[in-house]
Amino acid sequence: MAGASNETARRIAMLRDMARIRAFEREAVAAMRAGEAPGVVHPSIGQEGVAVGVCANLRRADRITSTHRGHGHAIAKGADAGAMMLELHGRAGGCCGGKGGSMHIADFTVGMLGANGVVGAGIPIACGAAQAIRLKQEEAIVACFFGDGAVNRGPFLEGMNWAALYRLPVLFVCEDNGFAAFTRNSAVTAGGGPAVRAEACGVPATVVDGEDVLAVDGAAADLVARIRAGGGPQFLHAKCYRWEGHTGTDAAAYRPAEEAAAARDRDCIGRLRAALEAAGVAATEIAAIEADAEAEMASHRAAAMAAAWPDLGAAFSDVQDSGAPAWPA
């Protein structure tokens, strides 16, 4: 049946994206630990289903805003993983010319308006992007990813009210991995949490199992359709778990090992793999997809280590046109 095989192909594509994100981040964490990728890396391993399930419903013209934990969002939106790996290594050819690093990954060619080092900062930016889309009468929407920690910042309240007020085409995605850095977010969040807060501002909220990519995909499909039909902003609260520490070097000693182990048993990739096998996809085909992802990212990492450093002039470029900095004498 053509419909079923289309659906299977779509799911295989989602599996491939999740596998690529995981492989990318495994290489990124290893590179950070080895001292090859400077600075800090925030892995989203275990959360891939949220990025992929949402972005599977986006078009190239749609925009996303992202967070410090944004590799998955970028790859799921179609960013060039090789250029991202170069960026993480601070090398020439990086997607930001080596000037952004992991926390500022962006790829405007695919509508990825940037990861952000400031928690919650993407929310107002997403609102404005949606206003511009409307002013220009573009057929596009904005997906705005943020963590559960962002709901305690002021821009969250401002942005929910703003998006609802102007009925903006924004899908807010609260990626709730349970932790805000080293603190369990429930320990510092009063009241009913993200969905209740969004609804209080008039943004309809849906709660979904973020470790089930098919559930995320289904929910996002529904919400995106409503947004495209002019229904105004929608909110998706995706519950998941951060397998790794806050950064690539955080051992996450502040939480019980059994809790993290249980999350690994709920692996979003493993669940989709099982669903595909049950639907008759050969285990060897799936294994090949995963092996390809690992090979791709390993080669990106090797290429990054072999790549040149940026030309030093880049440090002084793209500041501003009027009053640009001069090279030091």
Next chain:
Amino acid sequence: MARMTFAEAARRALAEEMRRDPLVWALGEDLVQGGIFGQYRGLAQEFGAERIVSTPISESTIMGAGLGAALCGTRPVVEMRIADFTLCAMDELVSQIAKVRYMFGGQGRAALVVRMPQGMWRNSAAQHSQCLEAWLTHIPGLVVAAPGTPADAAGLLKAAIRSDDPVVLLEPKNLWTAEGEVPDDVAPLPFGVARQAAQGDAATIVTWSACVPVVEQGVRESGIACDVFDLRSLWPWDEGAVVASARRTGRLLVVHEAVTVSGFGAEVLARVVEALGPAGLRAAERLGAPRAPVPFSPPLEDAMRISPARVADAVRRVAAR
């Protein structure tokens, strides 16, 4: 040429830019109602609620949405109501708007204007009277413009709207109702070009924003012929004109409404000394506010204010050394 107020000149300039480019739009509190100084009066009627947007009191989102809208190809005019409220949107201005182009390797540009009416105005007291211009000049990525006449209010606003850099436009609250001659067809002004308001060999006087008319009057009252420069923009600023004049006069006075300590006058003076050498000036002085908040009571506020008389005294002091 027509005589009009600062607010009217700015209003006309914005209307002309909005007619010229349909991607120019404005967002901020109470804009549909004309803005608190009348600088948006009538624009909502002409351009509609999609382009003159009255927003909630959400400064972070006013600023941040301006950025998002700029990244998607429109040219937002971001209204902060008064400069003091920018403090509620400092992350969006300093860590987002000023940085996006650089940290994304040139992929996106924050081509927007942030209008910040600043300074003392009718006994508004400590939270509604600040001049924080020096903070802004410190931030790589921002252009900082500070008109002191109605004509420049129009020319700099046009330049700011057309600029691909983010421009902070510091509009002096105290001058909204001041009148001046404005050309019928105002051209955008280049940034970093001072206006020489008077000529003379006795000293070089540098000022901007609300102090421009005060300094012009003070110099006239002093009876001493000086070079007077209205910088018009603080980053970039017209170092060349100021240094050339100071080299000739050997005397420098910088006058601004902001607190003197770490004010932009310190930068002007430092650059002149770097250019001329430590012995290059016979006299140098900064005239600004004491390092105190602005008080409410009229006589107390006046005690903080730069007046023509204080400028005239300073000019005499500097010229006599």
